[in-house]
Amino acid sequence: MADETMMDDLVTLTYEELLPPNTVRFAEALVDGRILGQRCHVCARVYVPPKGYCPLDVVLLDADDDVEVSDRGVVTGFTIVAPVRYYGQTKTEPFVYASVLLDGASGTLGGQDITGVPTDQVHAGMRVRAVWKPKEERTTKGQSARGWGNVEGCISSFEATGEPDVPRAEFEEHVI
Amino acid sequence: MSRPAAIIGVGQTKHAKARADLSIPGLCREAAGRALADAGLDWPDIEAVVIGKAPDAFEGIMQPELFLADALGATGKPMLRVHTAGSVGGSTVIVASHLVESGIHGRVLAVAWEKQSEGNAQWGLAGGRSGGIGAGGAFAPYIRAYMERSRAPEYIGWQVAVKDRLNALKNPYAHLQLADISLEKVKESPMLWDPIHFLESCPSSDGACAVVIGDEDAAAATPRPPAWVVATSVRSEPSTFPGRDAVRPQAGVDCAHDVYRQAGITDPKAQIDVAELYVPFSWYEPMWLEGHDIAGAGEGWKMVDSGETDLGGAFPVNPSGGVLSTNAIGASGMLRMAEAANQVRGQAGEHQVDGARVSLGQAYGGNAQYFAMAIFSSTRS
């Protein structure tokens, strides 16, 4: 009798999902070099990217609630991830994973790479600005109906501006 | 309108990186069979089955409770499948307890499991995409924020990591048995998600846990002491929103205060004898001590530093070795409840806290946004 105890069963499932209007508008603005947020007409918080609703007031939002936010902001929290091997993983080197609070936004943009300083100097409070891809190279890659908002098709990273750090108290509320 | 309910049987598997000797149904039955035996019951005595596990993508089976119905003696009975991310093992116990407290059933089996060796949890946590950050990557920024806010010394995380692994040596079911663990080893281990070191992180385990919850009649008939469920609570908050304090989530504070209120506890540190808290990364021990108001703001790490949370200390935390020593993700929350219950039943063997009468079980999940907590007592109220 064979000593087989494990059997590989690789499965591929394909999901094709229409992007909601709020994500389509976000993606189109991004290709155009602008970052869209959405302001809740009840509490005035600005969500980036637009979700089509405010989860705190439980109200639906639409294009009338769209606002543009700056492409500059502050790193509010980060980690450096040592990549793990798994099917589909393409990262091989430790990478920065940071949350950036853009000027004008109430919520952070997560999962951003920070460049312009050595990795061990990345810290919360540092001022950053978007590093845009050249216009002809921008795509809507990475957009999905779910997730924290993907800018990877248009913005390759956020780089240090060299401005003085923002005091902790000003971004303490936005660690995520 | 609410009847007394008690955990009258506890069972768990020997947790390991890979239980290649068992299929998934076998894993569940090892735990469930032990829980039934512990309760002095057999499969036909169970009236309903509640199953909990973490995302199905971890093993690649959609709604696995459907095929497990046969193995868990659920056919012909009501079966529920709870899914609340990492807190699921805890919330599963709570859902099962409601079935008894409502008077609908007298004996309910709750099972939670994960067979991580038969899937890929890292792939699952990454949503099948490249650049996954795992669970640690999500929590690392909160941990860093706690360290900065509290100004805790850097060795606190290493200390918790050592304490829990030493406790695990007294738990024959625990996955990690690291007899040579030391502060130095933890400090020198590779950084996974800055500032979390490898040895400050939970392992990836295959494991299952099961409890039998019974009503007063069932508790009276059971051979070993019951653990009365005197309080339960669940609280959830959205994963991200502007102004969210992910370091001390409000849902965690509210959940704790709800169980304390139900149990008549006004001074948790003094009135709770032992706690099993979901600590998958060592810094979460001081964070939850503060996050559930057992310690004041900035004081949680001092409880660790002074040895209060050691097995022999004034407020033992995770005498079982906790999630840091065993993490079959779906099961971990139930293991916290089961271990907390076993403490007040006097059934914790070598890691028993002497004289434990009131215990706290806690599980959290998602982006530190789902909380399930329960208070167990050796007496009915």
Place this chain on the structure above:
Amino acid sequence: MPATDIAIVGWAQTPAVARTDATEPQLCMQANLAAIAMAGIERSDIGFTCAGSCDYLTGGPFAFVQNLDAAGAWPPIAESHVEMDGAWALYEAWVRLQHGDIDVALVFGSGKSSPSDPAELYPQQLDPYYLEPLGLDPASIAALQARALLDTGRATERDFAEVVARSRRDARTNPNAHVRDEDDPERLLAAPYTRNPLRAHDVAPVSDGAAAVVLATARRARQLTEHPVFIRGIDHRVDVHQPGMRDLATSPSTADAARRAGLGDAPVEVAELAAVSSPQELIVRDAMGLGDGVAVNPSGGPLGANPVMATGLIRIIEAARRVADGTARRAVAHATNGQALQHNLVCVLEGES
């Protein structure tokens, strides 16, 4: 049965469609807001919330977390989730309300089936060691069940076509259903088989949608509405998973759940059944012992719209609607989970006696 009477005091569903660009949380929020408005309550009145959805259907681990946005979880709420149809979330909320410390609960169920191919997805729902590797798709399993039923002589293919025809006619008048296709039994029978003995129309469509229900204890329900719909009985039972190990032409779990829910205590005028294939309707009717006088699936049933994970909850809603508006004094709703009627829930509803 426990002492506390629970009633349905509000409900809502998004109009089911074949494909929407709205996200699942957006659909849930629409349904929740409308149900809350119908019940005439504030969000702060809700003591417990429970959701039903399926990560694999939505297409990612932890997918259900996003739907929490639609539950109004700030300040934090007492909330839970089942990886099951919203009908089971309703069951959990009904149990929770028995405690007596809260008197209102919100329940919702949701799913977008359009992004995936059922033939690719649902084999993952089967025994991973023995069945999943066979790639057994749900339409084939439904066909096995259909064949089992035909072989008993209790039904014919014409019976299947008549179920479909009636369902489609009724779906035309249901603004929340979306199937608007052929409803003549002769022409249906002339269509080619897709999985002999079933034709494409014998299987429920792919739909996107969400639904929500507000429950309240009896005392509170009477304060909120003149037409509370009482849950007189609710029960659910699961059968053996392996389709080869049970009689697919019968549904003992449905019969058992119906008996325990007290269906037989008095006649019902309306039955909303979550039969996702035409033969399943006949099997469930039989298991429940429903007579010819019962109106089955006046909403058009799942053959008119099948937003999986909400379909069962919608059956409860459609039955409740007809009790509240006086069409029926007593009604029954059925929900199902898994393939070929493996797991079944029965809910008996009545107006104020």
